[in-house]
Amino acid sequence: MNEQILDEVVARRFWLGQLSPEEQGRIEELAFDDPKWFAFLQAAEDDLIDEFVYDDLSSEERTLFEKNFLEKQPKELREDVEVARAMRAYFEQDPAVQPTLWARFRKWFNFGPQLLPVVIKALLIIGAAAIGLVTLIPRIIVPGLNPGYQVQQQQPPALPSPTSAPTETPAQPSPSPVHKDNQNAPPVPPRRPSYALLLPGVLPRGGERAQSVSIRPGRPTDLGLLLFTNTRRNYQATLEKLPLVGQPIQTWSNLTPRKSRDGNVIHVRVSPDLLKSNQTYRIVLKGVAANGNLERVDNYQFKPK
Amino acid sequence: MELTPENFDLLLSWLHPDPEEAGRRYVKIRAGLVRNFARQSVPVPEELADIAIDRVAQKLPEIIDNWEGEPERYFYRVAYWVLREYWTRTIITEELDPDAQIPTEKKDNRKEIRSYCLNQCMACLNPKQRDLIEEYYGGERGTRIRRRKELAGRLNIEMSALRVKALRIRKCLKKCTKDCIAKLDQSNY
Numbered sequence: 044m045n046e047q048i049l050d051e052v053v054a055r056r057f058w059l060g061q062l063s064p065e066e067q068g069r070i071e072e073l074a075f076d077d078p079k080w081f082a083f084l085q086a087a088e089d090d091l092i093d094e095f096v097y098d099d100l101s102s103e104e105r106t107l108f109e110k111n112f113l114e115k116q117p118k119e120l121r122e123d124v125e126v127a128r129a130m131r132a133y134f135e136q137d138p139a140v141q142p143t144l145w146a147r148f149r150k151w152f153n154f155g156p157q158l159l160p161v162v163i164k165a166l167l168i169i170g171a172a173a174i175g176l177v178t179l180i181p182r183i184i185v186p187g188l189n190p191g192y193q194v195q196q197q198q199p200p201a202l203p204s205p206t207s208a209p210t211e212t213p214a215q216p217s218p219s220p221v222h223k224d225n226q227n228a229p230p231v232p233p234r235r236p237s238y239a240l241l242l243p244g245v246l247p248r249g250g251e252r253a254q255s256v257s258i259r260p261g262r263p264t265d266l267g268l269l270l271f272t273n274t275r276r277n278y279q280a281t282l283e284k285l286p287l288v289g290q291p292i293q294t295w296s297n298l299t300p301r302k303s304r305d306g307n308v309i310h311v312r313v314s315p316d317l318l319k320s321n322q323t324y325r326i327v328l329k330g331v332a333a334n335g336n337l338e339r340v341d342n343y344q345f346k347p348k
Numbered sequence: 349m350e351l352t353p354e355n356f357d358l359l360l361s362w363l364h365p366d367p368e369e370a371g372r373r374y375v376k377i378r379a380g381l382v383r384n385f386a387r388q389s390v391p392v393p394e395e396l397a398d399i400a401i402d403r404v405a406q407k408l409p410e411i412i413d414n415w416e417g418e419p420e421r422y423f424y425r426v427a428y429w430v431l432r433e434y435w436t437r438t439i440i441t442e443e444l445d446p447d448a449q450i451p452t453e454k455k456d457n458r459k460e461i462r463s464y465c466l467n468q469c470m471a472c473l474n475p476k477q478r479d480l481i482e483e484y485y486g487g488e489r490g491t492r493i494r495r496r497k498e499l500a501g502r503l504n505i506e507m508s509a510l511r512v513k514a515l516r517i518r519k520c521l522k523k524c525t526k527d528c529i530a531k532l533d534q535s536n537y
Contacts, residue, residue: 071428072421078388081431086515093485097492123436126522129462133470134486239471242464254464257471257478269460306460348471 049073049080054087059104060111089127096127236263236312241326243269243341253285253323253344261315267308268328268343273300275330279337280311285323285344292317292324318347355405362412363419377401377420381427388431396434400427436526458529465528469521477517484514 049070056062057070074081094100095108113121239256258264268280278298281291293313300307309328318324325344329337363377364370378397385393403426415422470478483499485492500510 068421068425071425075384075388075424075428075431081388081428082512082515085432085435085519086511089515089518122526123522125458125462126466126525129459129466129525130485130518130521132463133466134482239467240463242460255468255471257467269464 049083051087054084055091057084058088058091058112059107060115061107089123092124092127096124096131236265238265238267239345240267240269240308241343241345243328243343253346255348256345258315258318258320258347263315264313264318264347266311266313266326266343266345267303268311268326268341270300270307270309270340273307275332275338275340277331278309278340279329279331280309281327281329282311282313282317283325283327285325320347322347355408358408358412359401359405362408373419377423380420381423384424384427385431390431390434396427396430400430403430461529461532462525465525465532466521468528469524472524473517473521481514481517481521484510 048066053062053066053070057067062070070080070084074084091100091108091112095105095112100108113124237257237259239254241254241256256264256266277296278300280295280298282293283291295311298309298311300309302308311326323344323346325342327342328340330340332338360367360370360374363373378401381397381400382393385396390396400423404423407426411422473481480499480503484496496510497507500507503510505513
């Protein structure tokens with residue numbers, strides 16, 4: 044069979060029902076005959092589903108897709124579209140998926156290996172020229188200027204010494220211990236957390252009791268605790284290590300659920316040093332009842348990986 | 349739906365008026381189907397071949413008058429859809445999971461289940477795969493094509509190769525997600 048009959052355009056038309064029955068049949072035969080073409084056709088189908096889910100189809104294509112794909116396919120096959128929707132939601136919700144600043148920088152300056160040395164040299168020359176200009180310009184403008192005096196002028200007003208009582212400077216926010224030690228250190232941007240949605244008390248048959256949660260070294264982990272009923276004023280969550288030994292690791296109070304695509308979700312953030320891979324943890328969720336008492340609502344077991 | 353004796357007789361007479369020759373052709377077609385399903389990495393090629401033959405027999409009364417050409421070709425066309433259904437797990441063979449039906453009363457929770465399962469499956473990917481799929485599908489809409497080109501450039505592969513890589517991971521994710529959904533449905537979640 045002539046393999047030329049199948050390319051991306053034809054594959055697309057195949058899924059949109061734009062081919063004649065004879066052409067359609069030839070492609071079905073080709074795809075059944077050769078795994079390569081079967082995969083090719085599946086890739087085209089997946090692309091089309093993606094474009095549908097991301098609203099990237101033209102209005103004509105969208106109509107054809109709905110008419111020929113969604114309506115004619117067995118109901119179960121539409122699960123593919125739903126899985127694609129879930130993937131879209133995952134990638135759009137998960138903050139860890141967003142590219143880091145370094146990744147963005149790298150993408151913007153994505154030079155090939157041949158250009159890179161030239162770019163580095165150019166940056167060095169520009170940097171040297173800038174430093175030269177900064178030191179020379181004041182001398183050119185004010186030839187008699189004393190450089191020492193200028194430096195003194197640029198210094199910020201003295202901060203209260205660490206021994207000063209906070210009440211002496213009420214306008215200044217109380218610095219954190221880290222800032223006390225490193226007054227002049229630049230602030231470190233927080234690393235984007237990983238995210239996982241936890242379901243209460245899920246026990247997949249034959250599977251592991253704890254949900255596995257992807258954690259990233261050095262990053263906090265945001266956990267979403269899915270609520271099936273939201274009947275309490277607010278909630279308290281306690282992180283425990285299993286098997287239970289000693290005190291709870293962390294407790295969060297006054298938690299309120301937020302509405303999301305997944306339903307009512309309570310969000311908690313766990314510091315990177317609190318979770319260890321392959322250790323099982325449990326979050327016990329308690330709700331504050333109308334009389335103010337804490338009542339157990341559910342528990343969420345998970346295992347970081 | 350089971351293949352009835354009437355449907356099977358009609359199928360044989362369509363293959364050839366002479367019953368003996370029809371039988372020989374039937375065996376040849378079935379062998380061809382089994383061979384192709386096996387080539388497509390199906391672990392139960394005989395089972396899928398029989399499913400394809402059943403479907404042809406059921407569909408035959410509708411197409412028999414207008415069909416032109418070798419009957420074998422029609423079997424292959426039907427077999428393509430059987431194969432596709434198999435890979436999307438809508439055909440439940442004994443080798444897979446005969447009880448993996450989705451109870452209707454659980455359908456309200458499908459969104460949560462899907463989301464949970466996807467999270468689980470993402471955690472099962474190795475870091476390289478996860479990074480690739482996140483970069484391939486993640487980020488802002490509208491810049492996806494450019495980002496994918498850049499990703500292909502960084503990995504030093506063609507766009508088509510990147511697409512195949514992403515497709516493979518996506519296939520695993522899809523399968524894993526569906527398996528997970530089926531398991532949760534079974535556990536009466």
